[in-house]
Every structure is written in structure tokens, then in C-alpha cells.
Amino acid sequence: MTYVLDSAGMRDADTQACAKLGADALMKAAGIQIAAFVRARWPEGGRIVAFAGPGNNGGDGFAALAELDARYECIVYATTSPQPSPARVAAQERARDAGVATQPFPQTPDDAHAAVDGAALAIDALFGTGARLPIDASYAAALDVLDARERPVLAIDIPSGIDADTGAVAERAVRASFTIALAAAKPGLLIEAGRERVGELYVADIGIAPSILASHEHAYAALDDRAFLALLPKRSACGDKRAAGAPLVIAGSEQFPGAAALASRAAGRAGAGYVTLATAAAAAPAVRNHLLETVVVGISADDGPKQVVEDLLDMAKRSSAIAIGPGLALNQRAGEIVCGIIEQATLPIVADASALFHLAKHLDIARGKRIVITPHEGEFARLSGLGTIASGQRVARLREFVDRTGITTLLKGRDTLIYDGTTMHVNVTGTNALATAGSGDVLTGIIASLLSQGLSPLDAARCGAYWHGLAGQVCKRLRAVGTLAGDLPEALADALPSEREPNGLTRLF
Numbered sequence: 027m028t029y030v031l032d033s034a035g036m037r038d039a040d041t042q043a044c045a046k047l048g049a050d051a052l053m054k055a056a057g058i059q060i061a062a063f064v065r066a067r068w069p070e071g072g073r074i075v076a077f078a079g080p081g082n083n084g085g086d087g088f089a090a091l092a093e094l095d096a097r098y099e100c101i102v103y104a105t106t107s108p109q110p111s112p113a114r115v116a117a118q119e120r121a122r123d124a125g126v127a128t129q130p131f132p133q134t135p136d137d138a139h140a141a142v143d144g145a146a147l148a149i150d151a152l153f154g155t156g157a158r159l160p161i162d163a164s165y166a167a168a169l170d171v172l173d174a175r176e177r178p179v180l181a182i183d184i185p186s187g188i189d190a191d192t193g194a195v196a197e198r199a200v201r202a203s204f205t206i207a208l209a210a211a212k213p214g215l216l217i218e219a220g221r222e223r224v225g226e227l228y229v230a231d232i233g234i235a236p237s238i239l240a241s242h243e244h245a246y247a248a249l250d251d252r253a254f255l256a257l258l259p260k261r262s263a264c265g266d267k268r269a270a271g272a273p274l275v276i277a278g279s280e281q282f283p284g285a286a287a288l289a290s291r292a293a294g295r296a297g298a299g300y301v302t303l304a305t306a307a308a309a310a311p312a313v314r315n316h317l318l319e320t321v322v323v324g325i326s327a328d329d330g331p332k333q334v335v336e337d338l339l340d341m342a343k344r345s346s347a348i349a350i351g352p353g354l355a356l357n358q359r360a361g362e363i364v365c366g367i368i369e370q371a372t373l374p375i376v377a378d379a380s381a382l383f384h385l386a387k388h389l390d391i392a393r394g395k396r397i398v399i400t401p402h403e404g405e406f407a408r409l410s411g412l413g414t415i416a417s418g419q420r421v422a423r424l425r426e427f428v429d430r431t432g433i434t435t436l437l438k439g440r441d442t443l444i445y446d447g448t449t450m451h452v453n454v455t456g457t458n459a460l461a462t463a464g465s466g467d468v469l470t471g472i473i474a475s476l477l478s479q480g481l482s483p484l485d486a487a488r489c490g491a492y493w494h495g496l497a498g499q500v501c502k503r504l505r506a507v508g509t510l511a512g513d514l515p516e517a518l519a520d521a522l523p524s525e526r527e528p529n530g531l532t533r534l535f
Contacts, residue, residue, distance in 0.1 A: 027236075028229050028250040028532055029210040030452070033155040033190045035242040036210060043209075043234040049113035052232050053082065056208050057089025057117065059230035059530050060182060063206060064094060064147065071097025072146025077131070077168045079152035079186075080107035085114030086182045086208070087151025092120035100126040103141050103168070131168070138167035147178045150200045154183035155190040155212055166198055174203040174225055181205040184212055185223050193220030194418060201225075209234045211534060213246045216452040217421060217441045227454070227534045246450045249492045250532050251523035257489045258522075259479035261297065270299030271478035274345035275471065276338060276367065277352040278305035278313060279360075285353025285379065285467045287316045288511050292471025293349065294319060295515035296493070298478050302345060304338055306355075331359050335366035347374045349474035351381025352467040360384065368392055374477040376400065376486070378470040382409055393432045398444075398483035400436040400469060421450060436473075436487045438466065444491065446484045453488065454534040455495025459502040464511025469494045471515070496521035 031039060043052060064074065076091055078084030084104060091100040102121065107114070122128070132138040142148050150172050152165060161169065169187060172179050179202045184190050187199025193214040203225040207215060209232050214220040229250075249257070261270050273293050278286025283305070290303045290313075300321075305313055307324035314322045323341065325334055342348060348371055354360050361384035368375060368385065374396040377385060382405045385392065389409070392399070399409070407414050410427045424437050424445050434446040442453040472494055476486035497517040501509040504517075 027253045028248055028534060029236075029239040030213060030216065030244060030246040030248055031210040031239065031242055032213055032245060036155055036212065039209065039234055039238050039242060042238045046235075047233055049082070049111060050116045052234070053085050053089045053113045053117050054120075055232040056086045056182075056230065057093050059232060060086070060090035060180070060206055061093035063204070063228070063531060064090070064098075064180070068098075068146050073099045073101070073144055074147050074149065075142050075145040076100075076102045076149035076151050077172065078102050078104040079165075080105045080110075081153070081156055082111055082114055083154030083156065083182055084151050085111065085117045086154070087149055088114070088117040088121040088126070090149065090151075090182070091126045092117060092124045094124070096125075100124075101129060101141075102126055103129050103131050105131045133164065133167060135167045135170065138171040142171050142177060145177060147180060148172055150179060150181040150186050150202065152186040152200075157184075157186055157188075157190070159187065159189055159194065159196040161187055161196055161198065169198040169200060172200040172202075174201045178203045179225075181224070183208050184215055185220075188214050188220040188223060190214045192418070193217040195219045195223060199223060204228070206230050206531070208232050210239055211248060213452075216246065216248060216454065217443075218439075219418065221441055228531045229534065231530045231532075244449055246452060248452050248454050248534060249488060250454075250534060254489060254492045255523060257481070257485055258493075259297065259476065259481060267299035268344070268346070271297055271347075271475055272300040272302070272345045273298050273347045273349055273474040273478040274338070274342050274373075275301065275303045275474060276348065276350040277303065277354060277467070278309045279353050279355045280306055280308035281355075282353030283309035283312045284464060287313050288464045288467040288515070289349055289352045289471035289474070290317055290320045291512075292468040292515040292518075293475040293478075295518045296472040296475035296490075298475040302341060304341060331362035331366065334363050335370065338363070338367055339370060342371055342373055345373060345478070347376070347474050347477035349376045349378075349470050351377050351379040352470055354380035356380055356383055365391060368395065368397065374483055374486075376470055376473040376477060376483075378466060385409070389431050389433065396483055398434045398436060398473065398487045400438065400466065400473065400487070402438040402466065406435075406437055425450070434483045434487065436491060442491050444484065444487045451484070451488045453491040453495060455492050455499065456535075457495070457498045457502045459509040460495070460498040462509055462511055465498075465514065468511050468514045472518070493518060493521065496523070
């Protein structure tokens, strides 16, 4: 499991671990993990340049280069520290004994560019989670050259210039190719705008006991591969098709039959054993041509909304979860059907797309229900009643909405957030290949399937978002451009990560 700790929680965890193991042991362990990563990525060696700040983050830089062998020409450009910690002093001594050269910290742009000229890798070991924004102007030259658009850059713990708790980015901040967070991920690595500058994110085990990490309040959480696999439902060896998951998908219209097909296909590919689709009668023939394994029931346009709700609730008696919204109409009749189902159904529900349009004026009917809604930012602006989300306000706005309404919500985006009023879950998978029409319908189907297999709305949402993101990554590897939503359900099985023992580094994205 990957822990996510804010800066205060991480400081306290460090203090507890240092009391048991010693700060020098933790710093050496960090150096070993970082050096192992460097050797794996640059096995031929090369010139490695680190910029070390005055604190223990700078000490981690020394500790890492001390572990590299003669294939690497290692140089640390270090600031002076009036009172370096004993652990940092020990790391500097190990680095010196290993042949690492120490140079004065560059103060001008020309000096900073000369320092990284020809380097195979530049390391940001300036501040870690201890940074206070904005960063002092004396570091400007170093911050400017630590730019992954010009050369590979590895940030230790967090790229300098990013607020570890909020993800806010200073006017000058490092843009990393890779970030190795020590012991736990930090919220600022996972949420925008900081996430954009993290590059590939890894969490290194440096010996802090899981019991220490788990003992702190966790305002944020994130799944990794092992936690995702542990959460994913396992099909019983002796269960029948309905016991394997029987979602009822209420979706589609004559104009948007594809949304119904995508959600239903995804529900089946995510493990449900018996998928029923209730769709507009005018859309049913087209949908049946694409869904040979799904039971497709047509809803007559002549039936009144009360009758339709009664019929759907009767179907739901043989189902174990409901998905509602993709491709439905926006007229009053559809609204009465959506609200009738959400108000009267006792099954867990995932609501998306058109259902959110109708639910926006009737949020009270969802309070206390086993429901998760999955809006994108535009839909959320309408649902919340507070308009467009300003930059840097996604977390605050989502907290306010869920605390006010009691509705578990998955807010889609580059940093998809899932919140139920307790912990803010941040999804770490995904790719821009998911920015395609119908991708959200697939996510709805996956979540419906997981609900039908017994997961809670919160767990189905975070597990579904993680799997959906993995599928998008598989599709992008297979097709550099042109991923379609219909590709995603077919990639779900291949996207499942393998069971592997951790080797000290866990990749999050």
C-alpha cells in the first residue's frame, strides 16, 4: 500500500523512525534506493550532477551519489549550511570518500548552465517537503536549469517549488522527468498543478515501518497496483452468473445508442456475469447488434414515466447494482425517470452524464443512498451550484460539495478525485488517450460492475478509476493516436497488473 502524508505528518513519521533507526540509517537507505534507480536507467554511466540545498534533502543527494560506482562522474553543487545535521555530515563524508566532487552552488545563470552541460542526469536535492514558497531568489539560477524539457531531471521527494500539501507551483519551480518520494507520496505530487511537473512518480521504501506511516491522519490516499489487486473482487469458484455481478444499465436514446453499448460492454468486461440494459425502444435494435451477450430491454416512448420507473424497479429485483445516465435524453420525462429510480431504488447506484443533469435540482434524493456520481468539471459546476472551478480549487470545491450533500463523488480530470466525506482519494493512473468521446460511459460501466460484485460506492469508484486509467495506458501503447472508447473495455483484462513483490520502489505513474 502506498501511503500519502502531508508535510506535517511526514515530519512526525520521520521523527518517530529516526528515534528507532537513526537519521543516518534512513538517509543511507534513501541514497541506496535513488542510486539503484540511477543505475537501472543509466547503466552505461555518465556525468551526474546534483544541486544540494542546506537541509536533509541535500543530504539525500549526497547519500545517493555516494552509492554510485566509478562509471559515474558525480558532482554535487552544494549550498553551505551553518548547522548541518549529523546525518547530512555523514552523507557528505561518504560521498567524499567515494570520489564525489563538491563545488560551490552556482549563483548566476551562466554558472548554472555550465554545471549541467553534458550531464546525463541532473538531480534536484534542494528542499524536499521543507520548501516554503516562494523560494529565495538565490536559488533562481539552479531552479531554471532543472528543467526536464532540456535534460533528464530527477527530483528527490518532491520537485523544488511545489507545495507538498497543496500542489501549488511557485513562479520558479523544477520540472522533473522523475520524482522519487521518500517513504510516502505527498499530496502536492498527486494533484494539479504540481502533478504536471512530477514526471514519473515513484515511492521509495527507506525503512520507515508501515505501522508508523499508518498511524498518521491520512487526508489523502492513492491506490497502487498491489492495493488495487487486493481491492478487486474475486469471482467465486462455485457462483452462478448473477452471483458474479448483475448490473442493470439504464442508458441510451435514439440519438445516443453508443453510450448504452459502451457502458454495458464495459460492465461485462469488468467481470459482471449478467448485464441487463434498459434503453429507449428506438435505440434497442442498433444496440443489440453490438451486444450479443447483454439482455437488452426496450423502453417504449409511449409509457409514462411512472410506469417506466415501476418496470425498471421490477427489473432491478433481479440485479445487484444500477448504472444510470449515459446517453439518456434531457427532457422532463427522462428527468422524472432518473429521479424516480434514484429516489426509490435500494441497490447501489452509479449516476453519470444525463442523470447528473436531472439530479442537479434534486440532490436531496441522493442523500443517504449508496450512490456515487461521476461528473466532469462542467457537470460538477452545475451540480454544485457554484459555477466553474477556479485553478487550484478542485480539492476544496469537492470537499465543500460532498460535505454539504453527503454524496460520494468522483470528479474526473487529470487528477481524478474521489471523496466520500472522509479521505480524499486521488487516482494515479490514466493518460490523455482517455480524452475521447464515450470514455466516461466506459468508466460508468466498470463502476457498475464493481458495485454489482459487492464493492462499496467509494471502493468501486476508486478501483474503477484506477482500472479505467490502466486500460487507457494499454490502449495508448498499442495505438499512439486514435484510441476510441470502444477500445477500453477490450483492454481491461490486459491492463491488470501482475502480482510482484516490491523491490523498494513503487511506481504510481
